[in-house]
Each structure stands twice: as structure tokens, then as C-alpha cells.
Amino acid sequence: MTAGTVTPYRPGQQTGRDGFAQLLRAEWTKFRTVRGWVIGLVVAVLVMLGLGLFAAVGTSSSCQSTSGESGGPARSGQGCSTASAPPVGPGGEAVSDSFYFVRQPLSGNGSITVRVTSLTGLIPSRNGAGTGTQPGLVPWAKAGIIIKASTQPGSAYAAMMVTADHGVRMQDNFTGDTAGQPGAVTASDPRWLRLTRSGNTIAGYDSSDGTHWTQVGTVALAGLPPTVQAGLFATSPAYQAISESVGGGENGIIAPSQDTAVFDHVGLSGTWPAGTWTGDNIGAADASGIGGYHQAGDQFTVTGSGDIAPAVPGQGANDVTVAAFLVGTFAGLIAMIVVATMFITAEYRRGLIRVTLAASPRRGRVLAAKAVVIGAVAFVAGLVAAAAAVIFGTQLARGRVSVFAVSWLTEVRMVVGTAALVAVAAVLALALGTMLRRSAAAVTLAIVVIIVPYFLSLTSVLPIGVTDWILRLTPAAAFAIQQPVPQYAQVTALYSPGGPGGYFPLAPWAGFAVLCGWAAIAVALALVLLRRRDV
Amino acid sequence: MRLPVPASTGSAEALHAEWTKTRTVASTGWLLLAAIALTVAVGAAAAAGISCPSGVVCQVDPAKVSLTGIDLGQAVVAMVAVLAISNEYSTGMIRITLSAMPRRAVVLAAKAAVLSSVVLAAGTIAVLASVLAGRLILSGHGFTPAHGYELLSLSNGPVLRAAAGSVLYLGLVALLSLGVATAVRDSAVAIGIVLSLLYLFPIVANVVGNAHWHRHLEQIGPMTAGLAIQATTDLTSLPISPWAGLGVLAAWAAAALLAGGLVLRLRDA
Numbered sequence: 001m002t003a004g005t006v007t008p009y010r011p012g013q014q015t016g017r018d019g020f021a022q023l024l025r026a027e028w029t030k031f032r033t034v035r036g037w038v039i040g041l042v043v044a045v046l047v048m049l050g051l052g053l054f055a056a057v058g059t060s061s062s063c064q065s066t067s068g069e070s071g072g073p074a075r076s077g078q079g080c081s082t083a084s085a086p087p088v089g090p091g092g093e094a095v096s097d098s099f100y101f102v103r104q105p106l107s108g109n110g111s112i113t114v115r116v117t118s119l120t121g122l123i124p125s126r127n128g129a130g131t132g133t134q135p136g137l138v139p140w141a142k143a144g145i146i147i148k149a150s151t152q153p154g155s156a157y158a159a160m161m162v163t164a165d166h167g168v169r170m171q172d173n174f175t176g177d178t179a180g181q182p183g184a185v186t187a188s189d190p191r192w193l194r195l196t197r198s199g200n201t202i203a204g205y206d207s208s209d210g211t212h213w214t215q216v217g218t219v220a221l222a223g224l225p226p227t228v229q230a231g232l233f234a235t236s237p238a239y240q241a242i243s244e245s246v247g248g249g250e251n252g253i254i255a256p257s258q259d260t261a262v263f264d265h266v267g268l269s270g271t272w273p274a275g276t277w278t279g280d281n282i283g284a285a286d287a288s289g290i291g292g293y294h295q296a297g298d299q300f301t302v303t304g305s306g307d308i309a310p311a312v313p314g315q316g317a318n319d320v321t322v323a324a325f326l327v328g329t330f331a332g333l334i335a336m337i338v339v340a341t342m343f344i345t346a347e348y349r350r351g352l353i354r355v356t357l358a359a360s361p362r363r364g365r366v367l368a369a370k371a372v373v374i375g376a377v378a379f380v381a382g383l384v385a386a387a388a389a390v391i392f393g394t395q396l397a398r399g400r401v402s403v404f405a406v407s408w409l410t411e412v413r414m415v416v417g418t419a420a421l422v423a424v425a426a427v428l429a430l431a432l433g434t435m436l437r438r439s440a441a442a443v444t445l446a447i448v449v450i451i452v453p454y455f456l457s458l459t460s461v462l463p464i465g466v467t468d469w470i471l472r473l474t475p476a477a478a479f480a481i482q483q484p485v486p487q488y489a490q491v492t493a494l495y496s497p498g499g500p501g502g503y504f505p506l507a508p509w510a511g512f513a514v515l516c517g518w519a520a521i522a523v524a525l526a527l528v529l530l531r532r533r534d535v
Numbered sequence: 536m537r538l539p540v541p542a543s544t545g546s547a548e549a550l551h552a553e554w555t556k557t558r559t560v561a562s563t564g565w566l567l568l569a570a571i572a573l574t575v576a577v578g579a580a581a582a583a584g585i586s587c588p589s590g591v592v593c594q595v596d597p598a599k600v601s602l603t604g605i606d607l608g609q610a611v612v613a614m615v616a617v618l619a620i621s622n623e624y625s626t627g628m629i630r631i632t633l634s635a636m637p638r639r640a641v642v643l644a645a646k647a648a649v650l651s652s653v654v655l656a657a658g659t660i661a662v663l664a665s666v667l668a669g670r671l672i673l674s675g676h677g678f679t680p681a682h683g684y685e686l687l688s689l690s691n692g693p694v695l696r697a698a699a700g701s702v703l704y705l706g707l708v709a710l711l712s713l714g715v716a717t718a719v720r721d722s723a724v725a726i727g728i729v730l731s732l733l734y735l736f737p738i739v740a741n742v743v744g745n746a747h748w749h750r751h752l753e754q755i756g757p758m759t760a761g762l763a764i765q766a767t768t769d770l771t772s773l774p775i776s777p778w779a780g781l782g783v784l785a786a787w788a789a790a791a792l793l794a795g796g797l798v799l800r801l802r803d804a
Contacts, residue, residue, distance in 0.1 A: 040724075051739060058743035324742040331735055338727035345723065349625055439723030440621065444614045447730045452607060455734050458741050459606070466584035 023360055023369035031343065031373055040339040041377065044422075045385040048332030052325040052389030056396040086311045087154030087283065089174040090222070092407035093485070097153035097174070098283030098306030099235030100291035101146070106230040110270015111196040112145050114232065114263045115210060116162050117187050119143055121259035123239045136257075137164035140309070140492055143234035143261030143302060144193050147202055149224055153283035156221045158202040159233070159308065160193040162261070168193070169490070170204035172219040174310045177490045180206040180216040192265075200224045210265065231277065232293070234261045234304035240492055258290045258305040264298045282306075312485055312493045313404050313502075321404040321484040322411060323502050325393030329418055329482070330451055332385055333425055337450070340374045340426035341433040341442040348437045353535050363530045367434060371523065374430050375423045382422030386415045406484050417481030417512060424512075424519050425450055428475065431522035435529050449518070450475045464496060468505040475518045480504035480511025549636055549645035557619065557649050566615045567657040571664070574608030578665035579672060587677035587684075597678050597687055598697040598767040601669025605701050605762070608661060609708045612654055613729045616712035619650050620795075621722035629804050639799045643717060647792060650713055651706045658705035662698050693767035700764030700781055707781070707788045708733070711757065714791025718798045732787070733758040750774050757787040 031037055089095035106112075121141050125132040144161030158172040160180070168180030168191055185191045192207040203218040236259035279293045283306060290305035313321045347353040360366050390411060397403050428450070433442040453476035457467035471477050483504050487495045495503040504511055557563050581603040585595060623629040636642050670687040678684040689695045711732070716725035736756025743749050753759040753774035763773045763780030770776070775783065 036721075036724075051735075055739065055742050058745050058748040327739055327742045330738050331731060334727050334731045334735075338723045342721075342723050439721070440614050440618050440726050443723045443726045444610055444730070447727075447734075448607065448610050451730075451734055451738075452610065455738060456603075456606060458737065459603075462581055462603070463585050466581070 027369045027373040037339050040335055041381050044332040044335035045381050048328035048385035049389050051328030051331050052393050055324045055327045056393035088405045089154050090156045094311040094405040095174040096307040096309050096311045099233045100304030101233050101280050101282045102277050102293045103229045103231035104272050104274045105227050107227045107271040109198050112230050113194040113267040114145055115190050115192050115265040116185050117190045118262040119185050123257045124255040138239050138257050139165040141236040141259040145195050146233045147195050147228050147230045158219050160195050160204040162191050168206045170216040178217040232302050234302040235306045237307040256305050260303040263300040309491050310488050320401050323482045323484045325389045326482050336378050336422055336426050337429040337446045340429040343374050344433040345439040371427045375427045378426035379419045379423035382419035386418040414482050421478045424515050428519040428522050431526040434526035472505050475515045477506050477511035478515035480506050481508045549641050553645040553649040570608045570611035571661040574604035574661040575664045577607045578604035579668040582669045582672040596768045597673050598694045599765045601665050602701050602765050612705050612709050613712040616709040617716040617722050617725045620716045624720045633804045643796050650709050654709040655706045658702040662701045697765045697767050704761050707784045710788040711791045714795040717795030757784045
């Protein structure tokens with residue numbers, strides 16, 4: 001409070017001021033010197049890691065179980081002996097790559113053009129449990145032309161195809177999917193497809209008359225070799241009659257299906273050194289024995305079974321996702337909630353809050369400092385525990401069971417997201433503790449809003465429509481950050497939160513944003529109450 | 536004016552003292568009201584969210600759906616039970632209690648008796664209201680005799696078992712919480728432990744793919760085993776039979792009370 005022209009004296013060290021750095025330091029000192037809280041933090045890390053490893057061990061020995069009666073659709077024809085890790089696509093994720101391939105090598109640049117006049121198929125008949133067949137197509141039965149780096153399952157590709165229910169699509173590297181002309185293919189309404197390679201770039205075109213072409217898309221396939229395999233393909237994903245029965249989880253059958261496509265007007269440009277067509281079952285399609293082709297003049301009839309698409313968890317007999325190793329998050333979160341709540345309620349109980357606020361009368365900054373300290377501590381604890389659980393859990397489970405491959409980016413998102421989830425939940429608990437000033441009430445409320453909604457979504461009592469809304473609106477939406485595999489529009493599967501995929505109605509970061517929103521509201525309310533109330 | 540009553544440390548006096556403490560703390564009543572309201576509201580919401588359109592196979596257990604609210608109401612009941620003892624520690628009241636009533640086992644037993652009667656009374660109201668709400672709502676959602684569903688009624692043996700068992704379940708959860716809170720004293724830690732015991736078993740069991748381990752986890756979890764009592768249909772698919780499941784929870788509660796009683800006896804207040 002100096003005035004006039006005199007330069008005020010400023011001491012080098014501003015002792016006694018409530019600078020934010022000093023506040024942070026004070027709160028950090030409080031945290032680290034309370035033995036119970038440090039123990040709680042260690043407990044949080046240990047239970048998070050321990051339960052994750054328990055899940056890794058408990059899941060991986062499922063081969064010895066007598067029957068898969070633990071819910072979920074009955075999986076026909078897949079025992080432990082046949083379980084093998086699915087191939088891994090160019091993006092690092094697990095994929096299905098099995099189809100019938102009528103191919104020729106293509107050297108350098110070139111293109112392939114065909115006309116598709118028919119797509120028909122066979123699906124299991126409903127009354128027999130997968131024994132008989134009847135004419136029909138699964139929605140994503142697909143046939144068309146493909147340019148693929150090699151015949152190795154999981155290798156890079158780009159394809160133009162007709163599908164049963166989703167019109168013409170251009171798909172690439174398993175996850176890419178672009179819609180072309182809509183509508184089903186018939187003899188009177190055929191589809192023309194064209195793929196053109198130019199270096200690493202492949203362009204896809206469709207047409208209904210062979211003269212007027214529309215470009216559906218272009219994709220760049222990194223590392224495409226000079227000579228690629230190109231030709232016709234047909235494949236048809238497993239038929240799934242999954243009925244979500246009201247209140248009783250799901251049941252149904254999964255059985256192979258097949259489709260048959262008729263091609264003509266096959267036009268090749270560029271260098272095709274072999275000159276003749278070769279037919280091959282690629283990937284797991286070998287096992288099904290379905291597949292073949294027949295050439296009559298210009299006309300090709302190709303039959304195939306399988307899928308060229310990203311794999312989703314739960315289709316294999318006993319695969320486990322990285323998300324299973326993060327199940328300890330729930331336990332670690334409870335420990336962290338207890339610590340974060342006590343970080344403020346202990347001050348009220350012991351009267352320390354009066355000293356704290358006397359030393360630093362700007363209450364908002366006190367709360368902010370507390371939030372920063374507890375958030376940072378929780379983030380670090382969550383990061384250490386989640387990273388260790390994923391790394392060691394994968395090592396423990398590998399060799400006994402196929403760990404469902406996801407890209408490293410996804411793993412990083414799951415681990416860092418889990419740490420962020422624990423941190424924001426801790427801040428939410430701190431805010432609840434500030435509002436309620438009572439440990440038991442605040443801890444109960446925090447657990448009830450964060451963890452119980454997730455639990456309720458798991459119980460089969462509630463219908464999926466209700467659980468979807470629970471997981472959109474409550475802070476439990478944030479567990480979407482641990483979802484290992486997205487819902488793919490081009491893969492038919494039962495996407496439910498309790499299943500092996502752990503699917504959430506919101507995208508990972510959107511779900512996390514819901515928790516952040518709740519935490520922001522709670523902090524704002526806590527701030528108002530802390531300012532208005534006497535201590 | 537009353538005559539001075541000679542000081543006594545009998546069980547009746549202990550009960551009377553605990554009843555007075557419970558009765559005169561405002562939060563107990565509010566929390567029990569909240570537990571009732573939450574239980575009924577969630578049960579009614581679950582019943583309202585489910586329907587059995589004609590022509591669809593419904594695998595719904597109407598009694599279990601109506602009593603879904605117990606899943607949530609138990610958290611509030613646990614809180615009431617934890618506060619019954621940890622409040623005494625946080626205010627220092629425990630020292631007065633124990634000087635007036637030096638036989639600590641009697642103190643804990645009196646607390647357990649008063650707490651369980653209060654919780655059983657509140658639980659009875661909550662469960663009756665839930666069943667009534669379920670009866671009214673579910674009959675309007677296709678769960679009619681034409682669909683093979685009788686109206687929810689306590690005269691039906693399995694429904695009576697589910698309803699009475701749910702009340703007992705709440706009582707046992709309260710005793711479990713009391714035991715844990717007596718052992719650890721701090722309310723935040725105690726409620727954290729109790730809710731972990733209740734909710735973590737089903738969550739972990741869900742990711743454990745091994746069918747044996749999955750079943751064992753559900754058999755030993757206090758909540759997964761205890762709530763088997765709510766099943767009225769498809770009893771063979773339960774991990775544990777209804778009364779045995781409630782027995783598992785009773786064992787958890789007994790173990791917690793024993794641990795709490797031992798610690799209370801051995802430790803300075």
C-alpha cells in the first residue's frame with residue numbers, strides 16, 4: 001500500500017503471503033505428512049494392480065472350465081484347443097481376415113474393373129441349432145474386388161465391394177469404411193466396381209452402368225510392395241441370432257454363413273504377369289472349408305465365408321481384452337475417494353480448516369490448491385497402477401489365452417485415461433467433501449454416483465435402454481475411457497457394457513467429459529458454499 | 536422431579552442408552568428416510584423401465600426387479616450403521632459411553648440390537664412399498680396373468696421369501712457395517728471398506744472369464760450371495776441357493792462384528 005513516486009521496497013522473499021505456490025506447498029505438506037493418507041494412496045495402487053493381475057490369472061485359465069455357462073451367447077464349434085490369436089492388422093488391432101480370393105499378382109500401377117450381377121447366400125436355418133441352412137444373407141455379407149499387399153492374413157488392403165444391406169462400400173485396412181452407391185445388387189440393377197493403384201494410393205470407383213463412374217474414395221496404404229495380389233473376393237460374416245431377451249441378458253446362436261457373387265466384364269489394366277487366376281481360401285476360412293470359384297467364359301462365380309473387418313472381443317472362445325486388467329480401477333477408485341474426501345473433511349473434523357482459512361483467507365484458492373494437489377497425486381497413482389496392471393497383466397495372461405490386440409495408441413489412451421479418471425474422481429470427491437463436510441456422507445455419495453451406476457448397468461435386471469442412459473448421464477460414463485475396441489458400424493455384434501467388449505454408449509473421451517462436467521459442477525457448488533458458510 | 540436411579544450397567548440399560556442416542560441424532564432419521572425413498576424410487580424406476588410386449592419371451596423376475604432399489608438403498612443403510620459407532624469416535628463420545636458402560640461387548644451388542652431393529656423397521660417399509668409399487672407398475676407393462684405372470688403378492692411363497700429376505704439382507708448389511716466401523720473407527724475408511732466389499736465382488740466377477748472362479752466369487756461376495764434371496768424364478772441358475780446366500784452374508788456380518796468386538800475390547804478407546 002505505498003503511494004506516490006517512492007519506489008516501494010519489495011523484499012526478496014514474500015513470507016506470509018498466500019501465493020498459489022505457497023498454498024500448493026502447504027497442501028502438499030499436509031498430504032504427505034498424514035500417514036493414513038499415504039497408506040491409503042499405496043493401498044489404492046496395490047488393489048488396482050492386484051485385482052488387475054487377479055483378473056489376468058482368473059480369466060486365462062478358463063480352458064479348464066467345463067462349460068461356458070457364465071452367460072453370453074453360446075459359441076458353437078470353438079473350444080480352447082482351436083483358440084488362437086486373431087491376426088493383427090496394419091493399425092495394430094486384432095482383425096478378422098478370412099475370405100475366398102480369386103487373385104493374380106499385379107506389378108506396379110494398374111487397375112481392375114468388374115461388374116457384379118448377383119449376391120446370394122446361405123444362413124443357418126432358425127429351427128435347427130445351426131445344422132441346416134436356408135437361403136439368405138447376413139447384413140454385412142460382402143463381395144467385390146480387392147488389392148492386398150499379400151495373401152498373409154492381416155496385410156494391408158483396399159477393396160470395393162457390394163454388401164447385402166449396406167450398398168456399395170470402399171473399405172481399407174480393416175477399420176476404414178466409406179459408403180458408395182446405396183441399394184442391393186440384382187441382375188437388372190448391377191454394380192460396376194473399379195480399383196486403381198497408383199503408387200501407394202488406391203482409388204475406388206463405382207458405377208451402375210460402366211460408363212458414368214463416381215469416385216468413392218482414395219486411401220494411402222503405407223509400405224505397399226511393388227507387386228500386390230489383386231482380384232475378386234467373397235466373404236460372409238458369422239450369422240448371429242442374438243435376441244436381447246427382456247431382462248435376461250442375451251442368448252442366441254453364432255454360426256458360419258456364406259455368400260456367392262457373380263462377376264463379369266472383368267477388365268484389367270497394367271502389368272499382370274501371371275495371366276491366370278488362382279483361387280485360395282485366405283486365413284481362417286481354410287478351416288470352414290466353404291469357398292471356391294467357377295469360371296465360365298467371362299463370368300466368375302465366387303463363394304466365400306468369413307470376414308474382412310476388425311475383430312471384436314467375445315467372438316473367440318476365450319479371448320481377454322486389456323480392459324480386464326484395469327478392473328482394479330474400481331477398487332483403487334474407492335480408496336482414492338476415501339483419501340480425497342478426508343483431505344478436506346479431516347480439516348473440518350479437527351478444526352484445522354480455521355487455521356487454513358485464517359492463513360489464507362481467499363477460500364477459492366485454498367480449494368483450488370487442494371484440488372490440484374489431490375488431482376496430481378491421484379493422477380500419478382492411477383498412472384503407475386494402470387500402466388503396471390496393463391504391462392504385467394498382459395505378460396501373465398499371454399501364453400495361456402489370446403490377449404485381444406489393440407493398437408498401442410488405444411492402450412496409451414486406456415492407461416492415461418484411467419489415470420485421468422482417478423484424478424477427476426478424486427477432485428469430485430474433494431468437492432463433495434467440501435460441500436457436505438462429513439466423511440461418511442461424502443464418501444458414500446461419491447461411490448454411489450461414480451461406481452454404483454456402473455454396477456447397475458452390469459446387472460441383467462435392467463433393460464439395455466435404461467442402462468444406456470445411466471451410462472450417458474452419470475459420472476460412471478467415464479469408464480468408457482477403458483473401452484478397448486470401438487463399436488464398428490461394419491461389424492455386427494452385441495455391443496453391451498457387461499459383455500467381453502465392455503461397450504459404452506458414449507465415445508471414450510465424451511464419457512470422460514461427462515465426469516469432468518460433474519466434477520466442475522461439484523467444485524463450483526463447493527466454492528459457493530465454502531465462501532458463504534462460516535467455518 | 537424424578538428420583539435418582541442407581542447407576543447400572545445391565546443390558547437393558549445399555550439398550551436404553553443406545554436407543555436414546557439413536558433416537559436423538561437427527562441424521563439417523565433423515566438417512567433412514569433417504570434409504571427408504573431411494574430404495575422405492577429405484578425399484579419403481581426399474582419396474583417402469585421394463586416391459587414385456589406380447590409375443591416376446593420375457594425372462595424377468597418381477598420380484599427381483601421390484602426390489603432392485605435394495606442395490607442402492609443398502610449404501611445408505613451402511614452409512615447409518617457406520618455412523619452409529621464412528622460418530623462416537625469422532626466426537627469423543629465413545630470415552631463417555633465406555634466409562635458409563637465398561638463392559639464393551641455389551642455396548643457393542645446393544646448397538647447391534649438397536650441398529651438392526653431400526654434398520655429392519657425401515658427395511659420393512661421400503662420393501663413393502665417397493666413390492667406394492669412393482670405390483671402396480673409391472674401389471675401395466677405386460678406382466679399379467681395372460682403372460683404367465685401372477686400379480687406380485689406376499690401370499691406367494693417365493694415372493695414372500697424375496698421380500699422378507701431383502702429386509703433381513705438390509706439388517707445384515709447394517710451389522711456388517713457396524714462391525715467394520717468398530718474395527719477401523721474412522722467413518723470414511725469404514726464406509727469405503729463396506730462399499731468395496733459389497734460392490735467389488737460382482738464387478739470383478741464380471742471380468743473373470745473362468746466359469747468356476749466367476750461362480751466362486753459370486754458365492755463368497757456378501758452382496759452377490761445375499762441378494763440370491765431376491766430370486767423367485769429360475770432358481771437353478773443362481774450361484775448359490777437363496778437361504779444359503781443369506782447365510783454367507785450372515786457369516787460376513789458375524790465375522791465383522793467379532794473382529795470389531797475383539798478390537799474394541801483390546802484397544803484403548
